[in-house]
Amino acid sequence: MAFFDIPLPVFMGxxxxxxxxxxxxxxxxxxxxxxxxxxNIVNFAHGALYMVGAFVAFLLxxxxxxxxxxxxxxxxxxxxxxxxxxxxxxxxxxADLDHLYGLLLTFGLALLLEGAFRHFYGVxxxxxxxxxxxxxxxxxxxxxxxxxxxxxIAASLIVCIATWLLIEKTRLGATMRAAxxxxxxxxxxxxxxxxxxTITYGFGVALAAFAGVLAAPIYSVNPLMGSNIIIVVFxxxxxxxxxxxxxxxVSGFLLGVCEGLxxxxxxxxxxxxxxxxxxxxxxxxxxxxxxxxx
Amino acid sequence: MSQSNAHSSxxxxxxxxxxxxxxxxxxxxxxxxxxxxxxxxxxxxxFIYPVMIAKVLCFALFAAAxxxxxxxxxxxxxxxxxxxxxxxxxxxxxxxxxGFSAELGxxxxxxxxxxxxxxxxxxxxxRQGIYFAMITxxxxxxxxxVCLQAPFTGGEDGLQGVPRQPLFxxxxxxxxxxxxxxxxxxxxFGIFIIYRAxxxxxxxxxxxxRENEDRAISLGYDxxxxxxxAFVLSATLAGLAGSTKVMxxxxxxxxxVQWQMSGEVVLMAVLGGIGxxxxxxLGATIIITLQNELAQIGSLTTIVQGAVFVVCVLLxxxxxxxxLSHRWNRWRGRSDGRGGDAPRTxxxx
Numbered sequence: 001m002a003f004f005d006i007p008l009p010v011f012m013g014x015x016x017x018x019x020x021x022x023x024x025x026x027x028x029x030x031x032x033x034x035x036x037x038x039x040n041i042v043n044f045a046h047g048a049l050y051m052v053g054a055f056v057a058f059l060l061x062x063x064x065x066x067x068x069x070x071x072x073x074x075x076x077x078x079x080x081x082x083x084x085x086x087x088x089x090x091x092x093x094x095a096d097l098d099h100l101y102g103l104l105l106t107f108g109l110a111l112l113l114e115g116a117f118r119h120f121y122g123v124x125x126x127x128x129x130x131x132x133x134x135x136x137x138x139x140x141x142x143x144x145x146x147x148x149x150x151x152x153i154a155a156s157l158i159v160c161i162a163t164w165l166l167i168e169k170t171r172l173g174a175t176m177r178a179a180x181x182x183x184x185x186x187x188x189x190x191x192x193x194x195x196x197x198t199i200t201y202g203f204g205v206a207l208a209a210f211a212g213v214l215a216a217p218i219y220s221v222n223p224l225m226g227s228n229i230i231i232v233v234f235x236x237x238x239x240x241x242x243x244x245x246x247x248x249x250v251s252g253f254l255l256g257v258c259e260g261l262x263x264x265x266x267x268x269x270x271x272x273x274x275x276x277x278x279x280x281x282x283x284x285x286x287x288x289x290x291x292x293x294x
Numbered sequence: 295m296s297q298s299n300a301h302s303s304x305x306x307x308x309x310x311x312x313x314x315x316x317x318x319x320x321x322x323x324x325x326x327x328x329x330x331x332x333x334x335x336x337x338x339x340x341f342i343y344p345v346m347i348a349k350v351l352c353f354a355l356f357a358a359a360x361x362x363x364x365x366x367x368x369x370x371x372x373x374x375x376x377x378x379x380x381x382x383x384x385x386x387x388x389x390x391x392x393g394f395s396a397e398l399g400x401x402x403x404x405x406x407x408x409x410x411x412x413x414x415x416x417x418x419x420x421r422q423g424i425y426f427a428m429i430t431x432x433x434x435x436x437x438x439x440v441c442l443q444a445p446f447t448g449g450e451d452g453l454q455g456v457p458r459q460p461l462f463x464x465x466x467x468x469x470x471x472x473x474x475x476x477x478x479x480x481x482x483f484g485i486f487i488i489y490r491a492x493x494x495x496x497x498x499x500x501x502x503x504r505e506n507e508d509r510a511i512s513l514g515y516d517x518x519x520x521x522x523x524a525f526v527l528s529a530t531l532a533g534l535a536g537s538t539k540v541m542x543x544x545x546x547x548x549x550x551v552q553w554q555m556s557g558e559v560v561l562m563a564v565l566g567g568i569g570x571x572x573x574x575x576l577g578a579t580i581i582i583t584l585q586n587e588l589a590q591i592g593s594l595t596t597i598v599q600g601a602v603f604v605v606c607v608l609l610x611x612x613x614x615x616x617x618l619s620h621r622w623n624r625w626r627g628r629s630d631g632r633g634g635d636a637p638r639t640x641x642x643x
Binding site: 100 | 370417420421423424425427428429431432433435436439440442443553557560564591593594595596597598599600601602603604606607608611
């Protein structure tokens with residue numbers, strides 16, 4: 001069985017890689033969109049915190065012997081708390097200034113984190129083993145599906161949908177959406193908006209760390225893993241528009257798949273295809289696929 | 295007390311002059327600094343290794359070109375490495391494989407910067423603010439991948455040992471000192487262009503767009519055209535700086551097109567002072583010196599740069615030159631008469 005002269009297993013294999021990358025893109029751009037909604041800043045440190053998440057999982061295992069499953073919960077909590085400290089100490093003073101300052105500050109943070117981990121762990125990266133319970137895979141007849149990769153896609157989807165439900169269907173989510181629309185008015189109703197902002201930042205950052213733990217067994221745990229992915233995620237965010245939670249999730253998966261398919265048909269272009277899509281979207285629909293017209 | 299009154303009344307007749315002086319205090323008087331600077335730079339290579347100063351000048355031009363966009367048009371580009379680095383590749387290729395003379399090689403690189411600036415700028419100005427920053431970053435990353443894979447860039451190795459072809463076909467460029475004076479001339483030319491652009495009606499329109507784009511449009515200015523023009527000018531000069539770098543180091547590599555380079559030039563401008571003429575030059579000097587000091591440990595440079603970023607944004611948003619000139623203004627405001635004091639200190643924020 002072949003598809004455009006390309007053997008089906010190869011095709012499906014790249015599609016799978018695309019879906020996995022898409023899962024990371026989706027979780028990361030979801031966090032960016034949440035943070036942007038309430039803080040009005042683009043969190044440049046998002047990629048670095050994704051990397052820190054992976055490293056926390058690695059260190060928990062390496063030093064304390066804590067395995068994958070507890071790390072999947074612990075690492076996001078640790079990084080989320082770190083994010084709360086960052087928000088309170090560094091981002092809060094910038095709240096009333098031009099949004100570009102937030103971007104510059106978080107860029108500086110990203111450099112700091114990346115430089116610090118590079119200083120101690122080099123650039124070669126550390127291995128993180130797939131947990132025993134997720135070893136092996138299924139033979140689907142036309143391809144071999146490793147269990148861990150299936151788990152990554154499922155876990156990302158679950159987290160994305162849960163976050164979406166949280167924002168759209170719960171009272172807390174309704175308050176958050178209201179605060180995005182008009183923070184002052186919500187505050188006048190007695191809601192502690194600054195606390196909401198802090199929690200949102202912590203939660204967005206925890207999402208990044210969660211993606212980092214998921215990624216740890218697939219890619220090596222590497223100080224540079226964050227900066228490589230964040231620029232792609234930025235392009236995806238430009239394509240999808242930061243205003244929409246659903247847009248962030250859908251465009252994340254969509255562009256991951258798009259990248260995977262390009263790797264089948266024209267491998268050299270797979271690195272740049274997302275940027276090309278971004279350029280086309282900017283020409284055809286400058287506000288982004290899911291964005292409201294400015 | 296009476297003395298200070300007499301002092302201020304004595305200056306009353308010069309009030310008009312004083313007003314204009316207040317806007318450009320002595321320490322920010324560019325003509326003075328230009329003369330001092332050029333004289334110092336002419337004799338400097340007799341005391342300091344010329345390649346080192348040439349490097350600083352090259353990056354100072356790059357930072358000043360970047361600052362033209364951020365400081366005077368309010369557009370934060372996170373992708374200026376694309377112009378700097380890609381132009382360097384083109385110049386390197388022209389010198390090495392096509393045997394261009396120095397000035398033609400640099401010209402080719404600069405023209406490439408302009409063309410690339412036109413392409414990226416036209417896309418980026420379709421969105422504003424942070425989106426603008428993200429788009430420029432993404433497009434420059436695309437340029438990076440093109441440089442990584444294109445056949446003429448030498449992939450991971452880059453272009454090494456690019457020959458220093460003679461200037462105009464006759465002037466020997468193999469000597470460091472000659473290259474230094476070429477770089478100095480290019481630097482002065484670039485800074486002069488930026489100065490002229492900022493202090494022209496064009497620069498005024500850019501500032502008005504920065505302050506209030508909608509109002510500028512309502513006054514009949516085609517904001518997009520002005521922004522694109524500023525972008526192309528900035529990219530052209532960044533390309534000129536990149537081409538010059540090839541003449542100095544005989545090298546064009548992936549480092550020059552990487553996003554870290556874009557971040558570095560942002561840092562130079564922010565540290566020195568966004569929207570000042572001298573700020574980027576000072577910022578570039580500090581950062582390059584710092585890099586040379588920390589050169590042994592690559593990761594330490596990144597850490598220090600990140601820390602400087604955070605400190606600048608939290609405590610030092612005007613940058614060094616901006617802060618000095620602000621203090622100078624306040625000091626002057628306090629020393630001559632109380633009448634004009636209030637409105638000037640209101641500016642504080």
